[in-house]
Amino acid sequence: DQQVKQNSPSLSVQEGRISILNCDYTNSMFDYFLWYKKYPAEGPTFLISISSIKDKNEDGRFTVFLNKSAKHLSLHIVPSQPGDSAVYFCAASMDSNYQLIWGAGTKLIIKP
């Protein structure tokens, strides 16, 4: 049973436009969410996170929105740049639990 779902395996966006990556979760006990970015043959790198006490967190071009009632979060990238082409993973955890639960990832392709 997948507790964290990224239903879009891939997404193609024009350079300069907004990229929106979505993530849904089923476990209401999750209270911390993270986004990681991964290039081929490399390990993921941390991008941005959000605690369940917030509904929005912003860091430069990256904003994460959390809708707890819908058990949904999204990552917005504005404006999209060619270097943003990568696989983006959503992950979730419960307080004091070291185990992150990962989504399957969404491959983002930024078209010039």
Added chain:
Amino acid sequence: DGGITQSPKYLFRKEGQNVTLSCEQNLNHDAMYWYRQDPGQGLRLIYYSQIVNDFQKGDIAEGYSVSREKKESFPLTVTSAQKNPTAFYLCASSTGTGSEKLFFGSGTQLSVL
């Protein structure tokens, strides 16, 4: 430069053979982790260690073993009992203070000959 080093980058396993994947970190992190990634799937936790000489099984520990004799090192052995070992293996570390922000190595691709 602080970071996590995984070696080798590519590894081939013969039938019935045990192989060991290396993971070293110089970030002075207490916690270390091993994940497995299969195509089209999220990362799955194999083992993790919060402190030297202690480790816990993750979701898919069967067919794997680990040791944590030093803070800097967390090697993973893929035993012959792991019948489907072909995957991308990622080692990670964190401060272990309840922070879930993980720092990852560049991974090892293991394939079966």
